[in-house]
Amino acid sequence: MPITADYLGMGLSLDDLDGENLAYFRHCADHNFHLQACEDCGLVRYPPTTACPWCMSRDSKWVPVKGKGTVHSYTEVHHAIQPAFKALTPYLVLLVDLDAQKGKPTEHEALRVVGNLATPDGKLAPPELVKTVGIGTRVRMVFADVAPGLALPQWTIDESAPQPASPWRYPQE
Ligand SMILES: [Zn+2]
Numbered sequence: 001m002p003i004t005a006d007y008l009g010m011g012l013s014l015d016d017l018d019g020e021n022l023a024y025f026r027h028c029a030d031h032n033f034h035l036q037a038c039e040d041c042g043l044v045r046y047p048p049t050t051a052c053p054w055c056m057s058r059d060s061k062w063v064p065v066k067g068k069g070t071v072h073s074y075t076e077v078h079h080a081i082q083p084a085f086k087a088l089t090p091y092l093v094l095l096v097d098l099d100a101q102k103g104k105p106t107e108h109e110a111l112r113v114v115g116n117l118a119t120p121d122g123k124l125a126p127p128e129l130v131k132t133v134g135i136g137t138r139v140r141m142v143f144a145d146v147a148p149g150l151a152l153p154q155w156t157i158d159e160s161a162p163q164p165a166s167p168w169r170y171p172q173e
Helices: 019-029 083-088
Strands: 003-007 010-014 034-038 060-064 068-077 091-098 112-116 138-147 150-157
Touching: 003 138, 003 150, 010 019, 019 034, 019 150, 112 150
Parallel strands: none
Antiparallel strands: 003 010, 034 060, 068 091, 068 138, 091 112, 138 150
């Protein structure tokens, strides 16, 4: 079954042929984060794809992965690309290094998962929260329900984790 939904005035659709993403978002809809683990080399990959990026094997299984990590990089969006996002600026797009599999297969690699900074209930974070987050901030995954059968994985500040004294941010005016 394909998934179609409306998110802030934008049409989202996942086609029947996109088996990997349908499976991925089926787990997200249940507020479970699962990724594909290669059945040959054992490495987990993100985003969902047909073959292992390291050994090319097409055999994989879905495994639960802990949604905790550290902000690797970020973009602070001030010019919305869609009208519905205009009222929500500034917002953050985060690239998060998961704790799971960090430093594998080489020391410079990690599972880097994209998402927006959100409040614990999954709504885009307000400006006062946006300016507290930067490279090094510890975050945890939350799910934003969009439509029946579709939830988006987002990131919120991990209240239970030690935080850097001042996460790196672009110099502010
Ligand atoms: Zn592999």
